[in-house]
Amino acid sequence: MRIFDGFGQRISLAMAGKKSPWGGGSGQGGDGDKPTGTESGDKPKGPRNPWLPPGGSDEGRRAPNIEDIFKNRGPEGPRRSGGGGPGGPNFRFPQRPGGKSWFPLAVIAIVGIGLVATSVHLIGPQQQAVVKTLGDYTRTLQPGLRITAPFPIETVDVEDVEGVRSVRIPGGDSQAKLILTGDQNLVDLSYIVRWNIKDLADFKFRIVDPIDTVNEAAEAAMRASVAETQLDETFSGQGRAAIEQDVRERMQRTLDGYRAGVRVLGVEIEKADPPAQVVDAFRDVQVAEQNADAARNQARGYAQQVLAQAEGEAEAFDKVYEQYRLAPQVTRQRLYYETMERVLSQTDKTIVETDNVTPYLPLPEIQRRAQRTAPDTVVTAPEGQ
Known part of the structure; x- marks a missing residue:
């Protein structure tokens, strides 16, 4: 709009005969007939009029009229000096030796490169790719150099199927994941699930969000496994190993039922602690249980000692009885002396x-x-x- 406003102002100035900012006015008589800054016999001085056609004439410094303005104006606006107007250089695309343009060949080369780039695919040794023809899944590409139809007829999505992926539950270190055990206690568990892709087509197209599905299956399997375990077993190393194995098997069965295309590699329990609100009471209970275990172990040791002593005495008595049956009188007298010696010595x-x-x-x-x-x-x- 500013361009048209300025253009209208210049037209009005030219038609009114007022002085132009590029030289004298266009009216007849007076000072307007003589270009500004000129004297008789001298060349005109002052800025050149941009509305006049380019050239070396001194008339370029006279005031413009309406014919000059429209004569020097093209269909897309005023012609600039040195542009595509008369006497100015025109830009042309480089030509071939035969005089034809290189533009069609350049377009064909660009299209060809694009077709080759979208048709040839190098798939790594740990990767696979799914091919969609016009948006529908058609096949799976194995590792190697593969060729498909160019885009957009066929699209290729490459994925790493051998790489190990892991998910931590719960996601933040400060979060608590309370799970109910088989003896109606709560335990705070955090664990890691490691998995990879078993079937790329199922992984891509069978379920909406495979990663979220793995998380949900892991949490469900862990809750089911811990619900069948006592609290003490979740704290021991052997109990943890059994829980991890059971969770892995449950997850695999669930994901196979969904046809999620996921292989569960392993489950690792990082932390198994009582809830933070009852940790002090739980420690007291643990100390009491340890003391009870120590007392039970001590009682078992004493019982084993007494039992061993009694067994030894019974075995000795059996041997004495065998001798007594062979010589009753001698054995009786010997027993008497040994008993009196043992008693009187004390x-x-x-x-x-x-x-x-x-x-x-x-x-x-x-x-x-x-x-x-x-x-x-x-x-x-x-x-x-």
């Missing part, structure tokens, strides 16, 4: 029942009392007994 009193027997001094008790400078008492049986 007492401080000595009883002498035989008459006219002088006790052998010092006896053990007398000797101990002599060392403490205390008198010893010897008890003898009365005579005649």
Whole structure:
């Protein structure tokens, strides 16, 4: 709009005979007949009029009229100096030796390169590709150099099928994932699921969001497995290994039922802790359970010790009984002596029942009392007994 406004103002100035900003006015008589900055016999001075046709004439510095304006104006606007107007250079596409243009060949070359680029595909050793013909799945391409119809007839989507992908549940480290165990306790579990693509066509076209499906299947399998496990088993290494194996098998069965095209490689439990709200009470319970286990182990050890001693005594008695059956009197007398020796060796009193027997001094008790400078008492049986 500004261009047309300025164009209208210049037309009105030219028709009104007023002085132009490029030179004198176009009216007859007065100072307007003589270009600005000129004298008789001198060449005109001042800026050149852009509305006049280009050339070396001095008339280029006179005031324009309406015919000059429309004569120098093309269908797309005023012609610029040095452009495509008369006397100006015209731009042309480079020509071939025969005089024909290179433009058609350039277009054909660009189209050919595009067709080749969208028809030849190099698929890596760990990759596969699905081909869609006019938007519909047609086939799967294996690793290697493959050729298809150009775009947009066939489109190729390359995917890494051997690479291991992992998902962490829950996603953030600060989030808690509380799961109910088989003994009605809550445990905070965080785990990692590793998987890759088993069937690329099913992975691409059977389900809407394969990654979200893997997450949901993993969470459902973990909850089902932990619900069949006791709380203590979730904290032990052997119990965790059993849970991980069970979750992997459950996930694989579920995803195969969906035909998701996913292979579950493994499940790893990173953390199994009690809920943060009851962690102190849970630690107290653990300490009490450890003390109870220690007491039970101690009782079992004592019981085993007593049992072993009793078994040893029973075996010794069986051997003595065998000897007793061979010589009852001798065995009885031997048992009596061994018993009295064992009993009397642990007492401080000595009883002498035989008459006219002088006790052998010092006896053990007398000797101990002599060392403490205390008198010893010897008890003898009365005579005649």
